[in-house]
Amino acid sequence: MISEAAIWHDLECGSYEADLDCWRTLASDHRGPILDVGAGTGRISLMLAALGYEVTALDLDRSLLAALSERPNGATVETACADARDFDLQRNFALIIVPMLTVQLFGGSEGRAQFLAAAAGHLLAGGCLALAIADLLDDEEGAAGGAVPEADVCTVGETSYSTRAVALNQREGQIGIERRREVAAADGSVDVQSATDWIDALSPEQLEAEGVAAGLKVEPRRMIPATDEYIGSAVVCLGR
Ligand SMILES: C[S@@+](CC[C@H](N)C(=O)[O-])C[C@H]1O[C@@H](n2cnc3c(N)ncnc32)[C@H](O)[C@@H]1O
Known part of the structure; x- marks a missing residue:
């Protein structure tokens, strides 16, 4: 049975598509094996595995990885439940991707330094670590501020789930x-929850400097365009 964490994750992240071209292009440039850090329920891992790449999905939340494994073709993705700030997979990768601001969830510069050291130690020579970041304060009209976005809704069994960014x-x-989350049960009861994702402020220049401090070299950035619902991101690329 899918966990509530996986339901919210799919509702809040699952429909994002603006970054897929970027990850496809990086995969085509670097080939595999690929490590997807903070892979969640596999939005990107499953897409890359379907293209024939060897993909490992790493996440802190075991229930999200379980949902990934149960998806069509989920068995084609290897999963690793670990903290990105402290992992040792005993193998190296040609490409390590960190999509959707995940590096801004690692608890500031100290957490990022731990992650960058672990990631650098898992990169093959010539490999690339690519991290999507954004400045949410740049978001004047998007999902994180400005006009209130529409709620994302789904039904699982007889329970309806609805989530909307409100502030x-x-x-x-x-x-x-x-976000305001609502769970409406079959008996008509509605449970209202508030959930906040705290995102570290981080500029591309700062992340590149931290990458250099971890022994990596700066490669050209890529850009992910903004959509009506999501702000655009810069993809910082660090090579080994
Ligand atoms: C914004 S979601 C992105 C999910 C997925 N990559 C996508 O783009 O759809 C961030 C993910 O990072 C995971 N995460 C957060 N902190 C983590 C950590 N310290 N180590 C590993 N995973 C982490 C969360 O569990 C969540 O699945």
């Missing part, structure tokens, strides 16, 4: 996307 909050060094 952009700030605290030192972080921006929080606050």
Whole structure:
């Protein structure tokens, strides 16, 4: 049975498509094996595996990886449940991708330094570590601020789930996307929850400098365009 975490993850991340071309192009440039860090329920891992690449999906949340494995072709993706700041997979990769601001969830510069050291140690010579980041304060009209976006909804069994970004909050060094989540049961009861994802403020220049400190070299950035619902991102590329 799918976990509630996987249901929210699919609703809040699953329909994002603006970055797929970028990851396809990087995969075509570097081939495999590929490590997808913070892979969630496999939005990108499954797409790359369907293209024939050897993919390992790493995530902290075991229930998200379980959902990935149950998807059509899920068995073609190897999974690793680990903290990205402290992992040892005993193998190296030609491409390590960190999509959808995941590197901005690692707890600031200290957490990122731990992750960059672990990732650098898993890169083949000539390999690339590619990380999508964004400045949420640039988002004047998108999902994280400005006009209130539509709710994303789905039904699982007899329960309906609905989620909508309602506010952009700030605290030192972080921006929080606050969502209102509603779970409507078959008996008519509605459970309303508030959930906030705190995203570290991070510029491409800062991440590139941190990559150099971890022994990597800066390669040309790529860009992911903005959509009506999502802000655009820069993809910082660090080579070995
Ligand atoms: C924004 S979601 C992106 C999911 C997926 N990559 C996508 O683009 O659809 C961030 C993911 O990173 C995972 N994550 C957050 N912190 C992590 C950590 N320290 N180590 C491993 N995974 C982490 C979360 O569980 C979640 O699945």
